[in-house]
Structures are given as structure tokens and as C-alpha cells.
Amino acid sequence: MKDILVQTRWRDQQSGKKRGEMYYKHPATGNKVYKMGPRTNSDPTPKQMKQWEYELELMAHHWQKELNSESNEYKIHMPVVTAAMKFVQWADENRSVSTVERFQRNLELFTNWVFATRGKRNVGSLSTSDYAQFRDFLRETQVRWKNSTVNLVLHDLSSWNKWCLGESYCIRNFAKLVNKLEVKNDKGEDLKIRGVEAYWELIESLDSDFQVAVVGLMATTGMRLDELRNMKWENSWDYHIGTLVIGAGLEDTQTKKHGRTHPVTEITRHYLQMLWCMQDGGSYGPYVCGTRMGRTRITSQMGKWLKPHGLSPKDLRAWFRSALATIHRVDFRKHGVMPTVINDLLGHIMSRTRGAYERMHDVEGTRPLMDEFSKWLMAGKPEVKLKREIPEMGLDESHHFNRRNVDHSFEDEDLSF
Numbered sequence: 437m438k439d440i441l442v443q444t445r446w447r448d449q450q451s452g453k454k455r456g457e458m459y460y461k462h463p464a465t466g467n468k469v470y471k472m473g474p475r476t477n478s479d480p481t482p483k484q485m486k487q488w489e490y491e492l493e494l495m496a497h498h499w500q501k502e503l504n505s506e507s508n509e510y511k512i513h514m515p516v517v518t519a520a521m522k523f524v525q526w527a528d529e530n531r532s533v534s535t536v537e538r539f540q541r542n543l544e545l546f547t548n549w550v551f552a553t554r555g556k557r558n559v560g561s562l563s564t565s566d567y568a569q570f571r572d573f574l575r576e577t578q579v580r581w582k583n584s585t586v587n588l589v590l591h592d593l594s595s596w597n598k599w600c601l602g603e604s605y606c607i608r609n610f611a612k613l614v615n616k617l618e619v620k621n622d623k624g625e626d627l628k629i630r631g632v633e634a635y636w637e638l639i640e641s642l643d644s645d646f647q648v649a650v651v652g653l654m655a656t657t658g659m660r661l662d663e664l665r666n667m668k669w670e671n672s673w674d675y676h677i678g679t680l681v682i683g684a685g686l687e688d689t690q691t692k693k694h695g696r697t698h699p700v701t702e703i704t705r706h707y708l709q710m711l712w713c714m715q716d717g718g719s720y721g722p723y724v725c726g727t728r729m730g731r732t733r734i735t736s737q738m739g740k741w742l743k744p745h746g747l748s749p750k751d752l753r754a755w756f757r758s759a760l761a762t763i764h765r766v767d768f769r770k771h772g773v774m775p776t777v778i779n780d781l782l783g784h785i786m787s788r789t790r791g792a793y794e795r796m797h798d799v800e801g802t803r804p805l806m807d808e809f810s811k812w813l814m815a816g817k818p819e820v821k822l823k824r825e826i827p828e829m830g831l832d833e834s835h836h837f838n839r840r841n842v843d844h845s846f847e848d849e850d851l852s853f
Contacts, residue, residue: 632816
């Protein structure tokens with residue numbers, strides 16, 4: 437929205453002082469909207485500029501919202517199956533036979549997926565997330581398909597959306613927004629970290645062992661930041677069984693996130709041991725991050741750690757999902773892993789719109805995929821020794837953490853995993 441900010445400056449012929457004029461052009465009418473008067477003697481402060489840009493974006497948002505509401509009034513509610521049949525009939529008169537057959541085949545695949553996951557829906561009720569999740573569904577189930585084949589299906593859906601837009605069945609071509617060659621996650625966002633090499637480069641570039649443990653734990657479990665912040669030692673990690681209970685998120689969040697039980701791999705256990713030994717056996721508090729380690733400000737700390745790399749905590753979760761999808765496509769037939777296992781590990785069901793969460797109890801059903809994920813991650817680890825090795829933590833017979841048995845000799849060692 438900065439391109440419609442107009443600023444003119446000149447010098448007063450009598451006094452020789454700089455004078456300026458700043459205004460915004462209204463997105464709809466093009467009229468001048470003055471924010472600091474027609475003439476000023478001083479330039480605006482960065483805080484004023486930020487506030488004006490926010491007001492302008494808010495004004496443009498309300499304007500677009502009014503246009504969408506006006507378009508919704510004229511929108512025709514048409515079921516997805518009926519709209520697909522009409523589009524195929526139109527294409528039969530205006531396109532070649534091979535193109536019509538391809539349209540029919542791809543639309544049948546999409547309509548079956550919509551009916552199975554969304555039920556009876558109108559074309560206008562579909563959003564960008566629906567098409568993005570359908571794209572990920574193709575990448576997970578169609579093992580032999582390349583990205584170019586998936587993009588061709590999205591291209592046909594985009595042509596169908598364009599035709600529906602002309603027929604007033606929808607107000608926007610959402611399929612066009614996800615029809616890109618870049619690898620994306622289930623929300624249609626570009627993945628900023630890809631592959632096992634990028635993960636180890638990120639781990640190697642971190643400054644401290646505490647950063648390595650926290651970032652590595654989030655990346656190898658796919659947990660959210662608020663889930664990590666509220667995780668406690670007493671009811672989360674079962675060392676002997678090899679499970680990690682990821683509790684629910686904050687209660688004041690817009691969507692309540694329910695917890696799940698996660699199988700612990702070798703590398704995840706390593707990061708948990710690092711945090712346990714750094715906190716002297718949990719003496720800093722009941723939380724996994726520890727009160728002295730920054731439980732109350734772990735959000736700002738994670739932002740500072742990842743910002744130099746252009747990443748955010750959400751990118752770690754997106755990388756985890758992309759890695760599972762990659763391993764799943766390779767080892768699907770070998771291990772019999774169903775596509776729903778990935779959704780269970782992430783704590784959500786992709787068959788529901790925008791985050792329907794459930795508690796996952798079938799730990800053994802997800803363990804084969806996590807074991808393959810651990811092998812895939814450790815196989816790509818560089819030979820360079822990245823961080824120190826943390827020894828086995830002391831556990832008593834009652835399966836509770838024994839603070840007195842924690843070995844602190846690791847502080848003088850320089851070992852790897």
C-alpha cells in the first residue's frame with residue numbers, strides 16, 4: 437500500500453525553508469486524504485509513518501471487505517459437483533477432446549475429495565486453504581506423481597475457477613494462488629527451510645546449546661511455541677516408554693489446541709536430555725524450558741534466534757511436516773503408513789476446515805514413521821562435530837526424575853551425538 441503514499445517537497449521562495457505536503461490517495465475514489473495538514477515545516481516521524489500506513493491498510497481492508505460483501509450478494513450458490521459438470525459441458529464446446537478428458541478426470545478427483553472431506557459444499561465457500569490441502573493430499577497419496585503433474589491439476593482447477601468467476605459462482609480464483617512451483621505447506625505458505633542439509637546448517641549456526649536444544653526439539657516434534665512454553669517435566673516425558681505428551685495450548689487462544697502423545701526418537705531424546713542437564717535436573721522449575729531459562733519470554737527469544745536466518749517458529753513446524761511427507765512418499769508401501777499419521781503427529785485433522793484438533797492415542801501407529809524420520813535426519817548429519825554430547829540422565833526405579841543422579845561431567849567434554 438506504500439505506492440499510493442504521495443509526498444511533495446519544495447522551498448519557500450521568501451524564507452528558503454523546506455516545505456512539504458503529504459497525503460494518501462483513497463483506493464476507491466482517488467481523492468486526497470491529508471494526514472498532517474496541507475503544509476508542514478518538518479518531516480513526519482517513523483512512528484507517524486507507521487501509524488498512517490496501518491490506517492491506510494485498514495482502510496483498504498474495509499474497502500475490499502465491502503466489495504466482497506457486495507459480490508456475495510450477487511453470488512449464485514452452486515454445488516461443486518454441479519459447477520464441475522457445467523464446466524465440462526462448456527469445455528466440450530470450446531476445447532479439444534483431450535483437454536476435455538483431462539478436465540473431467542481432474543475435476544472428478546477434486547470433487548470426490550471435497551465430498552469425502554468437506555461434504556456437500558458450494559464453489560463460493562471454498563478458500564485458499566482448501567485448494568492447498570488438496571494439493572498436499574495429491575503429494576501424499578499419488579506417490580509416483582511429480583510436482584509438474586500436481587501443478588497441472590491445479591492449473592485445471594484454476595481454469596475452472598476462472599470460468600466460475602465469470603458465472604458468478606465465486607468471487608475469487610483461489611486455485612490460482614496455490615498453483616506455484618515452490619514447495620508449500622498445508623496453509624499455502626512458502627517453506628523457508630528445506631531438506632536435511634538446511635536443518636543441520638541452522639543447528640550449526642546457533643550460538644548456544646540451549647538454543648540448539650529448544651530449536652531442535654521444536655523442529656523434530658513439530659510442536660507449537662505455546663505448547664513448548666507450557667510443557668512440564670512431571671507429565672510430559674516418559675523416558676522408559678519413549679513418549680512425549682504435548683499438552684494443550686493456551687486457553688485464551690482463538691482455537692483451543694488439544695494435546696497429543698508423540699513417540700520420542702533418538703535425536704528428540706538427546707535434546708530433552710540437554711535441557712534436563714542444563715536445568716540441573718529440573719531444579720529451575722517444573723517447566724521444560726525452565727523459569728531461569730526464559731519460560732516467560734521464550735517467544736521473544738525464539739524470534740531473536742531465528743530472525744537472522746529469516747525464519748520463525750512456524751517455519752520449523754512446516755519443515756517437520758514437509759520432512760514427514762517426503763519420507764511418507766518414499767516408504768509408504770514399505771511400512772504401511774497411512775496419510776492420516778502425519779496429521780496425527782501434527783495434532784490436527786486435515787479433513788476439517790482450519791484446525792479441528794484431537795488427542796492422538798495411537799502412539800505405536802506413528803512410531804514407524806518417526807523412526808524413519810530419525811534415520812533420515814541422522815543420515816544427513818555432517819561429520820563435523822556440532823555440539824556436545826549429553827550423557828544419560830539419572831532415573832530412579834519409580835520412573836521419576838532423580839535430580840541427585842544427574843551427571844555434570846558433560847560440561848568439560850566435547851563430543852557429538
